[in-house]
Amino acid sequence: MPDPGAGAAAAAGVTAVADPFPRSVWPRIAGVALLAYVVYACAQLDVSWDRVATGLENASRFFSRLFPPNFARWELLLKGLLESLQIAVLASTLGIVLALPLGLMGARNLMPPWVSWPARAIVVVARSLHPVIVAILFVKAVGFGALAGVLALTVASIGFIGKLFTEAIEEISAKQVEAVRATGAPFLSVLGYGVLPQVFSRFIGFATYQLDSNLRNSTMVGIVGAGGIGGTLFAAFQRFDYDFVCAILIAIISLIMLGEVFATAVRGIFIGGATLPDLFRRGSATRRDRLVEDD
Amino acid sequence: MLSLRHLSKSYVPGKPVLTDIDLDVASRGITAIIGPSGTGKSTLIRCINRLVEPSAGEILFDGTDLAQLQGAGLRHARRHIGMVFQEYNLVERLTVMENLLTGRLGYVGAWKAWRRKFAPADIARAFELLDVVGLAGFAHRRADALSGGQRQRVGIARAVMQEPKLLLADEPTSSLDPKTSVEIMELLAGVARSREIPVLINMHAVELAKRFADRIVGMAGGRIVFDGPPSKLDDDILKRIYGGEGWLDA
Numbered sequence: 001m002p003d004p005g006a007g008a009a010a011a012a013g014v015t016a017v018a019d020p021f022p023r024s025v026w027p028r029i030a031g032v033a034l035l036a037y038v039v040y041a042c043a044q045l046d047v048s049w050d051r052v053a054t055g056l057e058n059a060s061r062f063f064s065r066l067f068p069p070n071f072a073r074w075e076l077l078l079k080g081l082l083e084s085l086q087i088a089v090l091a092s093t094l095g096i097v098l099a100l101p102l103g104l105m106g107a108r109n110l111m112p113p114w115v116s117w118p119a120r121a122i123v124v125v126a127r128s129l130h131p132v133i134v135a136i137l138f139v140k141a142v143g144f145g146a147l148a149g150v151l152a153l154t155v156a157s158i159g160f161i162g163k164l165f166t167e168a169i170e171e172i173s174a175k176q177v178e179a180v181r182a183t184g185a186p187f188l189s190v191l192g193y194g195v196l197p198q199v200f201s202r203f204i205g206f207a208t209y210q211l212d213s214n215l216r217n218s219t220m221v222g223i224v225g226a227g228g229i230g231g232t233l234f235a236a237f238q239r240f241d242y243d244f245v246c247a248i249l250i251a252i253i254s255l256i257m258l259g260e261v262f263a264t265a266v267r268g269i270f271i272g273g274a275t276l277p278d279l280f281r282r283g284s285a286t287r288r289d290r291l292v293e294d295d
Numbered sequence: 296m297l298s299l300r301h302l303s304k305s306y307v308p309g310k311p312v313l314t315d316i317d318l319d320v321a322s323r324g325i326t327a328i329i330g331p332s333g334t335g336k337s338t339l340i341r342c343i344n345r346l347v348e349p350s351a352g353e354i355l356f357d358g359t360d361l362a363q364l365q366g367a368g369l370r371h372a373r374r375h376i377g378m379v380f381q382e383y384n385l386v387e388r389l390t391v392m393e394n395l396l397t398g399r400l401g402y403v404g405a406w407k408a409w410r411r412k413f414a415p416a417d418i419a420r421a422f423e424l425l426d427v428v429g430l431a432g433f434a435h436r437r438a439d440a441l442s443g444g445q446r447q448r449v450g451i452a453r454a455v456m457q458e459p460k461l462l463l464a465d466e467p468t469s470s471l472d473p474k475t476s477v478e479i480m481e482l483l484a485g486v487a488r489s490r491e492i493p494v495l496i497n498m499h500a501v502e503l504a505k506r507f508a509d510r511i512v513g514m515a516g517g518r519i520v521f522d523g524p525p526s527k528l529d530d531d532i533l534k535r536i537y538g539g540e541g542w543l544d545a
Contacts, residue, residue, distance in 0.1 A: 173387075175380065175382060175384040176384055176385070176386045176387065178346055178380075178384060179378070179380060179384035179385070179386070179397070179450075179453075180386065180397055180400065181346065181373075182344055182346060182373060182376075182378040183373065183374065183377075183397055183398050183399075183400050183401050183453075183457055184370040184371060184372070184373035184374035184375075184400070184401030184457075185370070185397070185400030185401055185408075186370060186400075186401075186404075186405055187405075188405030188406075188409075189400040189403070189405045189408045189409075190400075192405065192408060192409045193386060193389065193393070193397050193400060193408065194386060197386050197387075197388040197389050198386070198387070198388060200388065201388070
């Protein structure tokens with residue numbers, strides 16, 4: 001039996017100790033290359049100090065015209081906001097309902113390749129185009145208005161939730177599924193008892209995040225004529241009504257913040273098991289156990 | 296009751312994990328399978344309820360060859376075979392009660408199961424079983440809030456909920472402390488006695504196997520090298536099963 005202590009003692013006496021961390025030269029080369037490209041891109045795009053200075057001058061004039069915000073046309077503002085909210089909620093609901101089965105079908109640990117690949121292909125296509133481009137396509141297809149916006153954001157939701165949901169399912173513990181299968185449960189019951197409980201909380205997380213994201217995007221699709229506050233915003237820009245622009249921006253920010261509060265509440269209830277009163281008690285539902293203590 | 300005939304399994308062609316296993320299990324009593332790690336004990340247990348596909352051979356259970364079953368036939372056969380796992384394999388996010396009722400999923404339609412509409416008799420029996428395994432009052436706890444010993448009790452109760460004709464246990468005590476291990480083995484022995492069913496257990500702890508089993512099967516290199524009552528298991532045979540002798544007490 002060799003003594004494991006002997007090797008360490010011998011190594012301590014020798015000057016050259018083996019390198020404990022394997023080093024690679026590639027990360028350094030990549031860093032230098034990135035730096036070089038940033039310099040090159042600045043030169044190509046003519047980003048000079050002169051250009052930045054004239055830009056700042058223009059910006060200061062523009063910002064002075066934004067204030068004070070003008071809420072005189074609040075009815076127009078409210079109508080646009082409500083339409084945006086409706087677009088976001090409809091698109092999120094429709095997107096979640098469609099993404100759930102697509103996400104399940106795309107999971108390679110549950111489905112045979114002839115099911116998972118088509119499902120994954122649909123999700124990839126839904127993800128590949130920016131919502132604004134999809135919105136333009138739908139405006140051309142179904143005409144101006146909120147319907148085009150709802151359809152565009154539904155596609156975006158399918159792409160986002162579908163992909164994340166598939167990935168979440170592919171990471172579940174096979175042991176829990178195995179145990180449910182061993183009871184002789186039919187496939188749908190295995191899904192309901194072995195698979196979905198493992199991904200439910202993550203799914204709620206994706207869904208509320210997507211609602212948040214759709215709220216933001218629903219304020220934008222109006223720019224291409226797909227309904228919502230975006231159209232009003234764009235018109236105000238074009239008429240140089242910068243004080244009204246400012247009012248719209250403040251309204252949008254408030255809407256997004258409300259959405260954030262709502263999403264946190266939903267997550268608190270579904271994931272943290274909090275009750276509604278808990279959410280209003282200070283620091284209870286939103287408090288996280290910190291991983292690092294500083295003392 | 297259960298007869299394995301020429302059962303073989305190789306995950307990689309040409310490298311068999313199980314070779315030509317013949318084993319008959321009587322209609323009651325505890326059979327312990329012992330042997331070194333990686334010798335195919337787990338694979339053997341999992342071949343019986345087809346969580347692992349056998350490469351060749353027959354698994355005769357109540358007169359049908361499980362190795363030939365597909366789809367609904369296989370699911371119906373699995374309903375009669377309970378299984379207890381080394382790492383409990385409870386669905387962590389479900390409550391203890393939901394985990395127990397998982398044992399009835401083979402008998403309840405998926406739509407009813409999703410809405411948690413189980414037969415009142417099943418629910419009453421689940422509460423009874425919680426009493427039996429010493430977890431009364433734990434029905435609404437989530438499985439991930441339990442200790443190892445408690446989880447394994449839930450695992451056993453889930454298997455018993457199936458009203459199995461055969462109980463398989465894959466190293467049920469390997470993740471538990473010695474005292475809890477004995478309690479879990481007593482629980483399994485109790486199930487074997489009260490339900491009068493055969494229980495097939497993989498284990499590493501030879502002493503525990505000797506204490507609780509009616510019959511011991513020793514495996515080495517994917518084959519059965521010993522089969523007899525615990526009293527016949529002496530040091531010579533242990534050497535044959537595990538190889539070497541330095542590990543045995545002098």
